[in-house]
Amino acid sequence: MTPADAGESDAVLVARIRAGDTGAYDTLVRRHLRGAYTVARRLLGNKEDAEDLVQDAFIQALDRLDRFDASRPFAPWFYRILTNRGLNAKKSIRLRTTAGLHEEMVGGGESPQRAAERGELRDALREAVSTLPERQQTIVQLAEIDGWTSAEIAGALGMADGTVRWHLHEARKALRTVLAPLRPEEGR
């Protein structure tokens, strides 16, 4: 990627992509890849499905580029494609029970009792998250784990900022209720 490419707006890149410019497409993909992957991972829960979803969304966006209004920002339009396809994929994908397991969770050196407690917390939280509406699951993870602001989530999911905040509030309330019995561990 050249510095000139890095400085070009999404609108300019989209115009070049409409003429079949591979370099512009590459730049646009890389610019939005990280955010797209984060949303996809939060929607689907595992790396492989998230990568497939991101690829699928970018290709879908390319197919629909003639319908994109270039006077509007690209990101919300693209994330709407990603989210809609992600929610559809979620219905058809049987998520593996190990989905979301992270390396940091398999840390060694802790006592069996501590490991059991951590396991209990994980299971309780996963269970609690899975009972939330799908949008709330995604929103609370993007906000709490990935550190996205409500405005960023609103842009990515094509929702109003106020709606995102309301979902976030509801999700936090539900998860805190589940966590409450486990709160004594908080002081450690």
Place this chain on the structure above:
Amino acid sequence: MMEHDDKDRDPMLAGALREAMGGTRLDEAAEDALARRIVAASAFRLAVLRRARPFTWWEQTARWSRVAGPIGVVAAAAGIALAMLAPTEASADEAPLPLAEAVVSAIPGHDALGALASDTIWTVAGTAGVSR
């Protein structure tokens, strides 16, 4: 605007969620590989877009110039050749060449024949009623 906002973040909830649900960061190599995979999977579609797009005015000009250049050169050469082969037209202030003079000048090497031949011809021409 609703009262709860991003400041409502709960560090304990965030930590527990992170542990339960896992992180989402792709390392640079994985990110690069995914980007390459996406671009490669889109190559055919981009090629279709390249073929389908209308030509811009400068591309049209460039395409025509490839043909127009040689045609112009050939046309110019042909024009010069025609100009050289065509008989010279008399200029407007020049009197039309009298017939007798035209006949004399049409004889090859008439200058070399000298005045004798020329006068003889004029004499013959004079008897025919043709004046100088």
